[in-house]
Amino acid sequence: MDRNAEFKRWKAQGLSKADLSRKGSVDEDVVELVQLLNGREQYFTTSSCAGRIILLDGNINGFEVQKQNCCWLLVTHKPCVKDDVIVALKKANGDAILKFEPLILHVQCRQLQDAQILAIRSTHGLEVPLSHKGKLMVTEEYIDFLLKIANQKMEENKKRIERFYNCLQHALEKETITNSHPKEKIKDKNNSSYTHQKKRNPEACGKCIEENDKELENDDDPGISVTIFPEDY
Amino acid sequence: MDRNAEFKRWKAQGLSKADLSRKGSVDEDVVELVQLLNGREQYFTTSSCAGRIILLDGNINGFEVQKQNCCWLLVTHKPCVKDDVIVALKKANGDAILKFEPLILHVQCRQLQDAQILAIRSTHGLEVPLSHKGKLMVTEEYIDFLLKIANQKMEENKKRIERFYNCLQHALEKETITNSHPKEKIKDKNNSSYTHQKKRNPEACGKCIEENDKELENDDDPGISVTIFPEDY
Numbered sequence: 001m002d003r004n005a006e007f008k009r010w011k012a013q014g015l016s017k018a019d020l021s022r023k024g025s026v027d028e029d030v031v032e033l034v035q036l037l038n039g040r041e042q043y044f045t046t047s048s049c050a051g052r053i054i055l056l057d058g059n060i061n062g063f064e065v066q067k068q069n070c071c072w073l074l075v076t077h078k079p080c081v082k083d084d085v086i087v088a089l090k091k092a093n094g095d096a097i098l099k100f101e102p103l104i105l106h107v108q109c110r111q112l113q114d115a116q117i118l119a120i121r122s123t124h125g126l127e128v129p130l131s132h133k134g135k136l137m138v139t140e141e142y143i144d145f146l147l148k149i150a151n152q153k154m155e156e157n158k159k160r161i162e163r164f165y166n167c168l169q170h171a172l173e174k175e176t177i178t179n180s181h182p183k184e185k186i187k188d189k190n191n192s193s194y195t196h197q198k199k200r201n202p203e204a205c206g207k208c209i210e211e212n213d214k215e216l217e218n219d220d221d222p223g224i225s226v227t228i229f230p231e232d233y
Numbered sequence: 234m235d236r237n238a239e240f241k242r243w244k245a246q247g248l249s250k251a252d253l254s255r256k257g258s259v260d261e262d263v264v265e266l267v268q269l270l271n272g273r274e275q276y277f278t279t280s281s282c283a284g285r286i287i288l289l290d291g292n293i294n295g296f297e298v299q300k301q302n303c304c305w306l307l308v309t310h311k312p313c314v315k316d317d318v319i320v321a322l323k324k325a326n327g328d329a330i331l332k333f334e335p336l337i338l339h340v341q342c343r344q345l346q347d348a349q350i351l352a353i354r355s356t357h358g359l360e361v362p363l364s365h366k367g368k369l370m371v372t373e374e375y376i377d378f379l380l381k382i383a384n385q386k387m388e389e390n391k392k393r394i395e396r397f398y399n400c401l402q403h404a405l406e407k408e409t410i411t412n413s414h415p416k417e418k419i420k421d422k423n424n425s426s427y428t429h430q431k432k433r434n435p436e437a438c439g440k441c442i443e444e445n446d447k448e449l450e451n452d453d454d455p456g457i458s459v460t461i462f463p464e465d466y
Contacts, residue, residue, distance in 0.1 A: 112345055127359050137374070138371055138375055139370075142370045
């Protein structure tokens with residue numbers, strides 16, 4: 001079986017599986033993006049979250065880093081009010097932590113060049129310990145202050161999803177045009193050789209790339225970032 | 234010029250440049266890891282941070298998400314005491330945020346297979362708003378509580394760097410042996426085809442991969458994760 005047929009088969013298998021997430025369905029704010037990706041032969045998604053505010057009750061045995069056996073006190077994909085958190089906190093008997101997590105998207109890609117179009121990263125989170133062994137360590141006023149920030153991040157995250165959707169659509173259209181003009185394709189590849197990851201496809205959607213760059217400078221991402229030396233595919 | 238020679242030239246250029254970071258040198262806790270990578274022909278590092286606790290004075294114009302024009306009130310790669318933070322907070326006139334950031338490593342890789350050995354990610358951070366328009370929103374007791382957590386994360390981060398160093402050394406040694414036995418190499422590749430990103434090289438260092446998997450399940454990473462369909466290199 002050739003490579004393309006093999007990926008097609010793998011994709012069909014992946015998309016036919018039941019949604020095993022707690023929620024059992026794709027988050028509303030990310031449905032269009034997931035459909036855009038799954039509608040292209042070179043991609044399929046395996047997991048996604050549009051972004052959420054969560055309140056966890058962490059390990060009660062001191063300051064454990066690993067959050068095993070943690071309990072979700074509250075999960076919302078929409079803005080959240082103070083009273084929801086106050087009520088949920090009453091159930092905490094360990095170390096409760098409020099988190100905001102932005103968009104998460106897991107995408108299987110047929111080839112490296114398909115993955116490179118998607119390669120953006122940002123840190124746009126919040127992780128705030130609120131209680132210790134069931135005792136609240138902050139004031140209600142602080143929780144209110146914190147939720148204003150979390151809700152604002154939620155709004156900003158939604159805008160970024162829209163921006164990413166538009167940029168991706170633009171890049172995929174551009175790619176389709178390029179692929180139907182093989183000469184241009186070769187020219188494009190030569191131009192992009194040795195370009196750093198952040199600056200890949202700068203022409204695809206200038207605004208989007210530029211803003212991501214800015215954020216990366218101020219607020220870098222934990223983990224290991226690898227850039228692969230370009231080759232002719 | 235062939236691909237290998239080109240990468241070699243690029244690496245020599247990259248490593249000969251002045252260190253343009255604020256600190257001007259590689260963090261102590263990550264020196265060995267950086268040396269291990271730069272000592273292999275298929276890698277070179279372009280940026281690194283061993284992990285740090287930072288106190289930022291953010292934008293004073295309300296709840297701005299973009300942290301432009303933010304000011305660093307405190308940066309430390311070592312455990313931190315409450316009084317350091319209290320003193321630094323006196324200089325804040327915007328929205329001060331305390332952050333813990335784990336290891337960051339930017340690595341240029343010659344080929345996709347070289348990058349795959351490095352492909353780990355984790356979220357192991359902290360991002361806590363402390364003041365608003367210069368007014369402290371939490372108690373000193375809370376700052377003390379928070380620093381215990383931040384310092385513990387710093388210790389855990391150091392252990393993870395050591396574990397990553399050992400796993401990487403093991404994987405690179407294994408790869409060197411495999412490359413000198415081409416038959417085995419082909420066999421290995423066939424076995425690893427279509428393996429999911431998280432489970433790649435499970436035999437390389439079982440403990441390391443397993444623990445990373447656990448964390449990813451509980452505490453997923455913001456951003457877009459792409460898995461590339463394996464091909465014969």
